[in-house]
Amino acid sequence: MGRIFCIANQKGGVGKTTTAISLADGFAKSSAKTLLIDFDPQCNATSGLRMQPLGSSPYVKTGENCPPLRDSVVPSGMHNLDVLPGSRNIAEVDVLLRSRPEEAEKILRQIRETAGAYDFVLFDCPPSLGHLTQLALFASAEVLIPMQCEYYAMEGLTHMGAMVKKVAAQKPEDLAFAGILLTMYDAGWELTHEVDREVRNYFGENVFDIVIPRDAAVSEAQAHGMPVMDYSPRSRAARAYIELCMDILDRRTVI
Numbered sequence: 001m002g003r004i005f006c007i008a009n010q011k012g013g014v015g016k017t018t019t020a021i022s023l024a025d026g027f028a029k030s031s032a033k034t035l036l037i038d039f040d041p042q043c044n045a046t047s048g049l050r051m052q053p054l055g056s057s058p059y060v061k062t063g064e065n066c067p068p069l070r071d072s073v074v075p076s077g078m079h080n081l082d083v084l085p086g087s088r089n090i091a092e093v094d095v096l097l098r099s100r101p102e103e104a105e106k107i108l109r110q111i112r113e114t115a116g117a118y119d120f121v122l123f124d125c126p127p128s129l130g131h132l133t134q135l136a137l138f139a140s141a142e143v144l145i146p147m148q149c150e151y152y153a154m155e156g157l158t159h160m161g162a163m164v165k166k167v168a169a170q171k172p173e174d175l176a177f178a179g180i181l182l183t184m185y186d187a188g189w190e191l192t193h194e195v196d197r198e199v200r201n202y203f204g205e206n207v208f209d210i211v212i213p214r215d216a217a218v219s220e221a222q223a224h225g226m227p228v229m230d231y232s233p234r235s236r237a238a239r240a241y242i243e244l245c246m247d248i249l250d251r252r253t254v255i
């Protein structure tokens with residue numbers, strides 16, 4: 001079984017999708033067969049790789065005569081990287097699980113079967129703590145939380161941490177804390193240093209040493225539908241993401 005990561009934070013705009021795309025790109029470049037699963041109805045991970053969202057969500061079709069989930073996987077055109085594209089109506093999963101929570105097991109079985117063919121799988125989660133994020137946490141073995149150094153960041157992390165602990169207590173397999181990643185890091189701002197200190201005081205070793213700098217190359221890469229490591233390999237953000245990939249490949253931290 002490969003390593004399955006959930007990239008989650010209930011706040012939007014903190015760098016989840018950028019991190020999911022960059023890690024997927026980095027792992028694929030390390031010769032590992034990698035799958036990126038876009039779990040957000042905004043489909044930014046899909047469009048960020050210049051791909052099309054699926055017309056309908058494949059997760060609610062789990063009946064006997066339905067095609068298996070793996071049939072919805074699409075090659076990205078980049079070596080070793082496949083994508084399970086997002087769909088605008090993936091929120092149907094949320095609605096379905098609210099009324100019929102027992103369906104989660106069927107969906108998880110399909111996800112596990114699809115993930116089984118890969119060395120690395122990454123979920124790009126929506127900005128909420130709803131059923132989609134919970135499902136991704138259930139399917140994952142490690143959770144990575146990108147966050148921006150801003151006011152109230154700690155408060156959000158506490159809610160996220162509680163959700164991770166709740167899911168970890170409910171599932172038989174381990175759910176490890178891959179770590180908190182400080183993104184859009186602006187060393188010129190005093191607030192950045194304050195939040196950095198506070199988060200490290202509180203979460204200690206669970207915060208990655210590496211931070212991702214704020215870098216215009218990220219938005220430019222996004223506009224070109226390319227991972228930043230391919231669009232601008234020498235940019236500060238690309239270098240930081242390469243270091244992060246190497247760090248994750250080297251180690252595994254546990255809650």
Ligand SMILES: Nc1ncnc2c1ncn2[C@@H]1O[C@H](COP(=O)(O)OP(=O)(O)O)[C@@H](O)[C@H]1O
Nearest residue numbers: 012013014015016017018184213214215218219
């Ligand atoms: N390191 C960075 N430097 C500059 N802009 C960034 C960086 N990371 C992300 N962004 C930009 O911030 C916005 C939100 O990032 P995104 O990864 O989509 O966050 P999320 O998935 O959490 O909503 C995007 O427009 C993205 O281009």
Ligand SMILES: [Mg+2]
Nearest residue numbers: 016017040044
């Ligand atoms: Mg996103």
